[in-house]
Amino acid sequence: MAKTLLKIFGVVLLLVCAADLRVVLNPAPAAAQDIELADGWRLASATGLAADGKALSTPGFDDAAWHPVRRMPATVLQILEDDGVYPNLYYGKNLLTEVPQDLYKQDWWYRTTFTAPADRQTYRLDFPGINYRAEIWLNGHRVADDRQIVGMYNGHDLDVSRWIQPGRPNTLAVKVIPERAIQDVDGVELADSWYDWINWRYLGYQGPNKNPANGNSFVPDRNAGIWKPVYLRTSGAVSIGAATVNSELPLPDTDSARLTVYATLHNHSPARVRGVLRATITRDGKTPIRVDEPVALAPGEDRELSLGPDEFAQLRVSHPDLWWPYTMGRPDLYDLHLEFVQNGAVTAADSLRFGIRSITQGRDGEDTVAGPDAGGSFYLKVNGKDFLVRGATYTPDLLYRYDPDRDAAILSYARDLGVNMLRLESKISSARFVEMADEMGIPLMYGWMCCNQWEKWQQWDDEDRRVAQESMRSQIDMLRSHASVFVWANGSDGRPPAEVLANYHRILTDLHWQNATVDTVSSLNRDADGRTLWDGIQMAGPYSWRPPSYWFSNQYAAARGSSAEQGDNEHIPPYASLRRFIPPDKLWPINDTWFFHAGSG
Incomplete structure (x- = not known):
């Protein structure tokens, strides 16, 4: 609304009529009261399950044979690994050889029982993150269908007061329908992908019309499931x-x-x-x-x-x-x-x-990328002081595990390294991650990811356009109050078309966004006349190691100005770490097991 x-x-209140006083009295x-629904969940594949949502969301249904969930939130594949169905997923090629690669072609049911407080008037179920579609059933009633509940980054706050049983056990069943569309093949759905962060030669779409030079990578369940905490909110x-x-x-x-x-x-x-x-x-x-x-x-x-x-x-x-x-x-x-x-x-x-602070963005007037018509490099000021960014990229666990302890360790490690900003290219994790960054003084840059469905605008349909706006509103609503959030990027390598961009800008204005915004993190985009469309940040790579002399040269655009990609790409973990995920007979020489754990295709 x-x-x-x-x-x-x-x-104004002096004008209220006498009829209104009856309500006040x-x-x-x-x-x-807010209650996190973290415990007591179970999971089952919908394949071969005869019961429907009405039956599954009633107390008498027997779910003893379902997979127990260690703690919510959790994606489907995480739950199956935790329950021993597919153990030790990151060892060797287990993720490829031991797991059916079509888990995303099945629907999945999550189920739990909880007791609602007895003395409230309004009861709401809050789902900040379900991937990708869902039906919500409570006490035998369908609360929402999979046309309403759609979008990995689209939060859903549902008034369930008419179906709740105050002071008594309530049964909640959620049918999760994974993302199924394959970009560049049969359309898109606005979830997320790992693109070249994992090796699409092995993991992801391997069917007809696959582009070998620009693959579509994902884990077998496509990170389907309830991946952010669920809350019962009362008032x-x-x-x-x-x-x-x-x-x-x-x-x-x-x-x-x-x-x-x-x-x-x-x-x-x-x-x-x-x-x-x-x-x-x-x-x-x-x-x-x-x-x-x-x-x-x-x-x-x-x-x-x-x-x-x-x-x-x-x-x-x-x-x-x-x-x-x-x-x-x-x-x-x-x-x-x-x-x-x-x-x-x-x-x-x-x-x-x-936090009380001011974030100011600007352009320095020096055109460090060949071809721009105006502007210069992007810069930031914090409370009026220049802020030189020395950043890195945050990556969640491959199964999107909700693990605040892991995130706290990553943030502490970033501080120990002297990193003063972390970029999240989609992969927008829970509010707890941002809260910890607030407390630790670590600035964050958020935005939509490159190269995947979020930049396949020509493949969007009406539902995608709606989900994009709803997802944008959900994420900005969550991020806007946090002192650590400095920058939002509406696009990464690409720049959204005018209509999409206008909607994004409107949402930022509606939600009183007071931080920096860029429409692209690249200098590769051109308008119809061939003029460069950029916001002062370049992304020229080189995505691989270069000698120190490269970075002091005036010959290469990537070595000067404001750049989003100045890191090398080759990182070999310590031997003790290698042994944790590479079998002894594959440790040397470099082989396809190494390639499996590397990015790109």
Whole structure:
């Protein structure tokens, strides 16, 4: 539903008619509560399973023979490995020789039982990440079908109040339908791929019309499944959607800041609801900031509220503690706590951590790539200070394992190496990864991946265009409040066509994006007249080792300016690590087992 940005003034409430007072006088339900549904799940292939979603989502169904899920979230192949069906997937060629390569051609059922709190008014199931399509069934009722639940990066927040059983066990069944389209063969679906990050000579599509020079790589299940945490979210009649806090600094001065809080309220009831949105900002050693905004919501209304420094003087902050990258200072964070209050009782709540900082992007005017008509290299400033990027790329586990400990180790390792930015080319992991980057002061660059379905715009159909917009909104909604998120890239090697780009820009504007944005991370794109379309970042490779003299030469574009690819490509792990994934008889000389574990084709 479209959201309308409104600045609500208290005087409006004086005009509320007497009929509305009846709603206010009703007893307010208990405060909101979020429950992660992480335990008690089981998995089964839909192939040969006679029961339908209605039967599977009722308590009496016997799932004892299904595969137990160690802990959610988990993709299909991870669950099967954990259960011993296909063990030790990364050893030798096990992923190829021991696993059916057509797991993605089967549908899969996830099932669990949970107890819902008894004293709530609104119950929602929140699925931040399902790959690729799904049917959602609860207590014998289909909540959503596979036309609604579609898109790996498209989050889904479903009001299930009419089907929930408060205070009693509830049975949830999710039918997952993997991505099946093969780009360049029969269309696309906007999930993700590993492209040349794994070897498409072995893993991925091997059928008719395969392009041997530009393969389509994926693991056997195509990373199908519920790959981000699932939540039961409860509240009163009103819930609070994803919020953010934007900060404005009077650069070059940083001794004051103007804060704006954006929060969306959803009235799930058929009645008019009145209450107060309360925002409290705290930080140890600082005086708490509190803002109260009265609001009246029509039945079923969604409304975004803007609490800004012009209306609320307390949001003009003196001597703020700023968030800095770890190489420049301390990554200081503030806490925002939001409450919706009815009759003095808190009926909905949400919290987030944010940093007061300013990200500025620019072009230096020096055209380091042959052919550009204007602009020069891209640069960033943080809180008015130049920020020289020395970055690297983050890669999740091949099965998209949800492992915060692994991510914490990667972030710590990045700091130890002196890396001051990590790029995620799609592969957009959970909110916990970004939270840790906030806390550790490690800037992040996000965006859509090159060369795969996200840049096959000519193959998109109407559903893909819709899913692209919904996915963009889901990811920006998740990322926008985080201090560590510096850059979003609408395209990687390619530049989206005008219509797609216009939709992306509109979503960024709608969601109050206050960080840097580029439309491409390459200088290879041209308009109809052959003029270079670039945003100041080049990606000329060379994707392989070069001697130090290369990087000090003026002859090669890749060696100067702002570049996204200046790393070499050949990395041989220590011998102890090699022995963990290469069998003894394949350790030497280099052979096809080595090639299997390498990228590209």
